[in-house]
Amino acid sequence: ETGVTQSPTHLIKTRGQQVTLRCSSQSGHNTVSWYQQALGQGPQFIFQYYREEENGRGNFPPRFSGLQFPNYSSELNVNALELDDSALYLCASSPRTGVNTEAFFGQGTRLTVV
């Protein structure tokens, strides 16, 4: 069974640029969530996708957007990058949506905005 994989592992971008982060969910999982974890803080929920539809969103501006594909893999897109977007971005997949469901996390993409 393959776990959650994220790419790239590290990325450096310039302020104002756009970035796309990718996530392959664990086999059999149809739900993907994205989180932003700044240094020394807990992860903050960005949004969740279930069967290619967004079904929950945290307090992030519209320049944070996402996609989920028919194979349940997912992308996180961030436009007009700001210095404060520098963080570890975590993807988590689940076998179903719902508040009781465990999330399986990838190791993250470390984004640095300069």
Added chain:
Amino acid sequence: AQSVTQLDSHVSVSEGTPVLLRCNYSSSYSPSLFWYVQHPNKGLQLLLKYTSAATLVKGINGFEAEFKKSETSFHLTKPSAHMSDAAEYFCVVSDNTGGFKTIFGAGTRLFVKA
């Protein structure tokens, strides 16, 4: 509105002594509560979850947590710490009000002394 407060940013114990990591939550509805652990350079892993079936929840690696509604607490305990328990621990609350949302606490760093 949901919130999670982890009362200690750092906890230090000696190997073989009990561990107590404290978490208080606020939720408008019956919450789903989780504890996750994050080891350095590893992905977040679920320790245990509360989903209203039983107030005392047993997790992996000897950890357990007790849900106390009157105190709005969900403290994590382990009778005897092991060196391998040194990590960051996160208390998490989820609900489906207005769409799926999940909130992580700021985390508690556990240090285990030999």
